[in-house]
Amino acid sequence: MKVLVVGANGQIGKHLVSFIKESEGLEARAMIRKEEQAPFFEKLEAETAIVDLEDDVEAIAKAAEGVDAIVFTAGSGPHTGKDKTILIDLDGAVKTIEAAKMAGVKRFIMISSFDTSREAIQAAPSSFAPYVAAKHYADEWLKDTDLDYTIIHPGALTNDEGTGQIKTHQESEIREVPREDVAKVIVASLENDTTIGKAFQVVTGDVPISEAVNALS
């Protein structure tokens, strides 16, 4: 199974490509924005595709040619202007979804935010609300497709070492989760089709990742 990782150069993305390399039966193609980001992925023997999420759907579809699944783990990040929130976190995600359709890729895994409900937009502090809204509309767009989607809603991301143990129940209190564990949850979701059509939250817990992902069924 070949997987296009959109946002591969991000922190979750890098963990993900590494774990895919270690996995049985998965291969990664890293979608990155700049040529100089390529060496990290070449060392992992992953293919690379250089596309900017502000490019058009066709460019993304070309990067997706021949893959079996797409993981969207890109984000505009806290260092860009608020104008990038709608162009990357919403429109970049939607263009990737449309590219999946165009390239005939059915499997799609979205890395969302912990709570992207209508209520969460209203409750968010004003500096965070635009991001929650962007993720909300991206998730809604995906759910409205015929793709085999999984939406992962991680808790507060940390760079701590992964514990390999999580909690996935809906509407839990927000807690932390290492990016490394989120990447492992993505791999487990790619390997387990019972995650298709599901959306779930992930925080650090006491259930081994593969067991917790299996229990979603």
Added chain:
Amino acid sequence: MKVLVVGANGQIGKHLVSFIKESEGLEARAMIRKEEQAPFFEKLEAETAIVDLEDDVEAIAKAAEGVDAIVFTAGSGPHTGKDKTILIDLDGAVKTIEAAKMAGVKRFIMISSFDTSREAIQAAPSSFAPYVAAKHYADEWLKDTDLDYTIIHPGALTNDEGTGQIKTHQESEIREVPREDVAKVIVASLENDTTIGKAFQVVTGDVPISEAVNALS
């Protein structure tokens, strides 16, 4: 027919409430953000409802109780931060659409931007692209409902006096159109059910407004 004007205190909104007052058979309820904006509308004998578009759907639905149509002509405007583009132009519009459903209001007129296509987002200069994207997703959300919608795509807005003459054909070159004429097009659309389910561009032209709107059928 009672019409909730969302964004009544904007420049198109003020013209619209005035024209509704002069019309036969239409009445306005002005949705405004602040108490001090009320006197203008009280002079026009229009009802007012004080709601902020960053409030929740329920608050907007309450303002829509008992009306027969909703016109969305609000905009974050060029003086607010980019974060308001997604919260007002997209999320405020979607909340108003959801409020229409909640309040049982079937008729909905959206004042959009001249070209909100996928291609227009890609082609827009980077300072304008977030706004085009916000309007794109708001229009898409509306088209995906069962509401009796009309989407009006005005050209470059001016404060010139209206000529009463327009052009409505699809994919015309962008040209100017006075806000006063856009407000008249809204009234003509409210009065003409053949505009239901239609989206059309409006620039200054040589066909009288009511005739041009009738010709859409």
